[in-house]
Amino acid sequence: MYTINEVAEICDLSAHTLRFYDKEGLLPFISRSKSGKREFSERDLELVKLICCLKNTGMPIKEIKHYIDLFMEGDDTFETRKQLMIEHRKEVLRQMSELKKNLNIIDLKIAFYNANGNDMPS
Amino acid sequence: MYTINEVAEICDLSAHTLRFYDKEGLLPFISRSKSGKREFSERDLELVKLICCLKNTGMPIKEIKHYIDLFMEGDDTFETRKQLMIEHRKEVLRQMSELKKNLNIIDLKIAFYNANGNDMPS
DNA sequence: GCTTGACTTCGATATAACTCTAAGTAATAC
DNA sequence: GTATTACTTAGAGTTATATCGAAGTCAAGC
Known part of the structure; x- marks a missing residue:
């Protein structure tokens, strides 16, 4: 499991930005520890990387959200x-x-x- | 000579945007007709295309301005x-x-x- | 028990690059 | 002579993507 800061480091984002993405509905798959902290599995990390890939190739956040919504379905x-x-x-x-x-x-x-x-x- | 709208059409910009670029100091080389209208020569058009090329490859307007400033020197x-x-x-x-x-x-x-x-x- | 890291809400601020509005002027084209 | 095109200033508004700060809570590790 990775903490938010570890994921931020790996993906060259800030924890702030990750929380912002979460708020925008891009990270509905993230689970929480019993104390409420975000826990990123290896698979979650891969999904975040995919999100970064889409973002870095110009896909707007709303479209990424749409993709993630479909994924969750x-x-x-x-x-x-x-x-x-x-x-x-x-x-x-x-x-x-x-x-x-x-x-x-x-x-x-x-x-x-x-x-x-x-x-x-x- | 090209009018602002012709240049806009060719470069896939709006006349608004071209005037905005002018205001930002990106088009100091443009001359005016006696009635005050912008007149773009073939060479001016090429420069606008270069500006678009730089813009479309992520150069910020301020840096483009710097380049144009040097050019004018x-x-x-x-x-x-x-x-x-x-x-x-x-x-x-x-x-x-x-x-x-x-x-x-x-x-x-x-x-x-x-x-x-x-x-x-x- | 103290530090560190993470959490929350909420809103302010930033930045780039437009984009538009308004109101009025002036020349050109048909 | 009317419609079109272009001009001006000056500022407001938009979009997208963050980025930051405050203020307070909470839990884990040493």
């Missing part, structure tokens, strides 16, 4: 979750392609700088 | 601008690498869904 939502993930994968690919496009622009710019500014278009 | 800032661009390129590579890492996580997740949830880790 159980096996009936299996197909829906799978489709959501497949859709999000497309979005990540879109981001990568845009990033590549922008990298090209930057590379071109640096190439112009290396050519000592000759024919610099802008 | 002229050839003396050539080396500085080149170094800035090289540094930003590293940042873009970092983003791409993180995106790839996250794509892997998503792919793994989808693979588990395709395995019908067997051994689903989370």
